[in-house]
Amino acid sequence: MPNSNDKESFIKRLTEIINTNIANEQFGVNELAREVGMSRSNLHRRVRSYTGKSASTFICDVRLDKAVILLKESSGTISEIAFECGFHSTTYFSKCFKDRFGFSPGEARNQMNEADSQEENSLQMESRRKPGKSISIYYFLATSLILLLTIALIVWRPFQKADEPADKSIAVLPFINDSPDQERMYFINGTMDAIINNLSKIKDLRVVSRTSVEQYRDNPKPIPEVAKEMDVSYILEGSGHRDGDMVRLLVQLLDGKNDQHLWSKSYDASIEEVFSLHSEIAQLVAEEIEAIVTPKEKKLIEKIPTESQVAYDLHLRAKEALQEDYDLIMSEELNRLSLEYDSTYSMPYVTLGEIYFLRYIASLEYQTAYMDSAIQFINKALFYDDQNEEAYHQSGYHHQWTGEYKEALNDFNKTLELNPNFLHAHYSKAWLAWHHNDMLGAIENFHHVIDGSYFPSGIYRNISQAYLMAGFKEQSDIYSIKALEKDGDSAVYYAALANSERWIHNNREFQLELLERGYYIDSSNTEILITLVIHYLSTNQHEKSLEYCGKYVNQFNDSREIPYYFKNYIALSYLKSGFTEIANTYFEQQIDYCENRMSMGEGFPDLYLRLAELYAVKGENEKTYVYLKALNQYEYMPIYLSRWNSDPDPFFLGLQYEREYLQIARDMEAKYQAEHERVRQWLEENEML
Secondary structure, eight states: OOOHHHHHHHHHHHHHHHHHTTTOTTOOHHHHHHHHTOOHHHHHHHHHHHHSSOHHHHHHHHHHHHHHHHHHHOOOOHHHHHHHTTOSOHHHHHHHHHHHHSSOHHHHHHHHHHHHHHHHHHHHHHHHHOOTHHHHHHHHHHHHHHHHHHHIIIIIGGGSOOOOOOOSEEEEOOOEEOSSOGGGHHHHHHHHHHHHHHHHTOTTSEEOOHHHHGGGSSSOOOHHHHHHHHTOSEEEEEEEEEETTEEEEEEEEEETTTTEEEEEEEEEEEGGGHHHHHHHHHHHHHHHHTOOOOHHHHHHHTOOSOSOHHHHHHHHHHHHHHHHHOOHHHHHHHHHHHHHHOTTOHHHHHHHHHHHHHHHHHSTTOOHHHHHHHHHHHHHHHHHOTTOHHHHHHHHHHHHHTTOHHHHHHHHHHHHHHOTTOHHHHHHHHHHHHTTTOHHHHHHHHHHHHHTTSSHHHHHHHHHHHHHHTTOHHHHHHHHHHHHHHHOOHHHHHHHHHHHIIIIIOOHHHHHHHHHHHHHHOTTOHHHHHHHHHHHHHTTOHHHHHHHHHHHHTTOBTTBOOOHHHHHHHHHHHHHTTOHHHHHHHHHHHHHHHHHHHHTTOOOHHHHHHHHHHHHHHTOHHHHHHHHHHHHTSSOOOGGGSOTTTSOOGGGGGGTTOHHHHHHHHHHHHHHHHHHHHHHHHHHHTTOO
16 A cells, blocks of 8 residues: 555655646646556546545545635736636636635635735734734735635635535427417427537537437427426426427426426527527526537527528428328428528538438438439538538448448547537447447447437347447346336347346356246247257257258348348358258348449448358358458457457358468457457446446
8 A cells, every 4th residue: 555655755856746747728637648658547546536526526625725715816817817827718617616615716715815815904902002023924824814815725625515416317208289280399499409419519508419308399398307207407498389380389498306396488589580599598408507508609590591591491391290190202392392492501401411311321222322322412511511410421421331440430429519418429330349349438429428328228238239249247237127128128138148148147047948938928039049040050959050040030020131140140041050051142232232232432340240150160261261360450349359369250160270260360369358348447447337
């Protein structure tokens, strides 16, 4: 254990480094770790063990301590002191100061000034009575008193009992259309979407997605129950109607946990005023919640998307046709008509890009003309509005689909820079990371999605699987249980537990027991069936494998195709039981799919793995190693690729003693261990381990 001198010396050194860089707002944990010659995780552990604080909190506290001194000694304004201490905004500085000390910087300075004034008056009175040394003695006592008062303000005040500030989180419930004309619902939904979108641009505020709150449209619940389910502190409700060119809207903000009314406001406005109305409501909500709105965010919130109300109205109808009815033809017609009224309006181009991308992925042979059109529309959207986060997200999705992963990541990051609560961008980033075996990237972004309550049960399973692939059974099982609590699908729950036992403990016997429990609950569950196929293939029980293979295939029809990543297992199951022709059909389908995706520039680990498996079974070892080497180029490896030395993939049994195969297997195991450690450090730094 380090002695107290070591601790004091280390903390003193850190404090000196921070003070040297205190005006640099970019100086954070990474920079401090570099200055002291430590890794970020080691710095975090050591600071926490010595101070009980995280490294980032420690840096902030040093900045605030400096601010206290400047408030006492400097004549600078609060803003000047904030920037001098490395805070990027006065509002954020005031928030941090009040969170730590219990009062604002202005209040602190006023109390210090009052103490100074009292000291000066006392000194003047004393100077009239006693000359000489008595003045210096009294000055010493008065200075000591001021110091004690300052310490009392800073140290004792935070321990006074105070109400815990509410979390800055909000859900906007589906707005109610008060008009008897339900065809106007598209306008009310558009108003709700605009307010959610404006709130989402505020980084200091967590906003639940519309997808999540839609469940309450036809299933209203008490406000505290909604707040608990959505894990938010505030609820915004709204209702209104449109009558010709006039809009009436009523909104109210509620304390979600206590079901207390905070404020309400009614608006009677012309259609030309709707954009300022959307902006005003969002900013009033932020003000009430005390969420920090930066100048950049305010500018984005107040941006007017189009000068043409007709174009805006047509686009809202087009958006409703696409989202509610999935009517691509009607949506396209309305969007094109919208552009006739304002050819510079960015949003119709975004929706047209989405329509043509949907047509592209629905076409049997991925007709490139659809993709080309989609990209052209998105480029036009960004040409007319380079601050359109939805356009950047669509662009990223197109880049991801065509294998341009660096460009896709840049677009998703730009989306989140403009709209920190854009959960679809986090979701897209999670899968982008997943496809490159980057489980940490997947975990981080899936956590962001969970915070926004977007598709909770599916996301819980996604993050459970990501934790499993990184080798963390406890975390994986936690999120499997959360998914079970959400949707009650115990068959899938047992499948998840079975995979956990298989990959973490290599316990095939218990894996089979869990799969059989799941099969007993739901014998048609495809996840259970394919896992049984793989289990029996891996244990050379080919008759059993074929039995469940047939049951699995029977669950699919012309409208529901077998996922490409399982076709090799289906093919191998038929091949091992002597059904060569059927096996070759599935193998050829696998080749066609993988090569088609790669011809579009797409390349990710799973494509290389499936092709390597296929050519290994065919005995074409040269091609097998081409794809295994391509797979081995990736930096990260999941747990299922780390066991090939001791537990080879059933496709590679003929290679398991070859030197080249064994070297690739060792490389993959080392990369998995590195990824496991990377995730472990992240969990530790975020106090989740």
